[in-house]
Amino acid sequence: MMDEPRRFFAPWRVVEFEGAFRIEDAAALPLAYAYYSEDIARRATGSYMSREEACRVALSIASLPDLRAALQDKDGTGELRDEIAALRAQLTAVEQQRDAWRAEAERLSQTVA
Known part of the structure; x- marks a missing residue:
C-alpha cells in the first residue's frame, strides 16, 4: 500500500x-x-x-514553490497558444475548402444555365 x-x-x-x-x-x-x-x-x-x-x-x-508555479503557468500558456494556432490553421483550411466548393458550385451553375 x-x-x-x-x-x-x-x-x-x-x-x-x-x-x-x-x-x-x-x-x-x-x-x-x-x-x-x-x-x-x-x-x-x-x-x-x-x-x-x-x-x-x-x-x-x-522560493521553489513560486518558481514551480510560474513555470507551470508559463507552460500552460504556451500549450494554449499552440492549441489556438492549430485551431486557427484548421479554420483557415476549412474556409479555403468552403470557398473552393462555392467557386465550383458557381462554375457548375453557370455551365448548366
Missing part, C-alpha cells in the same frame, strides 16, 4: 536561528536547514557556510 505523497504547502518561509536558517512550509513543518558560522576556522573546514551564503541558499529553497 502506497501512502499519498506529502504536500508541503506554500508559501515557504525562512526562519533564522542561531547558526542556522530553517526553511518551513505554511504549516511550520521544517523542510530544510542551512547552517552557517561566523567563525572563519570552522568555515575553513568546509562544513559551514558564511551567514550570507546560508541566507542565499535558504531564500533560494524557499
Whole structure:
C-alpha cells in the first residue's frame, strides 16, 4: 500500500536561528536547514557556510514553490497558444475548402444555365 505523497504547502518561509536558517512550509513543518558560522576556522573546514551564503541558499529553497508555479503557468500558456494556432490553421483550411466548393458550385451553375 502506497501512502499519498506529502504536500508541503506554500508559501515557504525562512526562519533564522542561531547558526542556522530553517526553511518551513505554511504549516511550520521544517523542510530544510542551512547552517552557517561566523567563525572563519570552522568555515575553513568546509562544513559551514558564511551567514550570507546560508541566507542565499535558504531564500533560494524557499522560493521553489513560486518558481514551480510560474513555470507551470508559463507552460500552460504556451500549450494554449499552440492549441489556438492549430485551431486557427484548421479554420483557415476549412474556409479555403468552403470557398473552393462555392467557386465550383458557381462554375457548375453557370455551365448548366
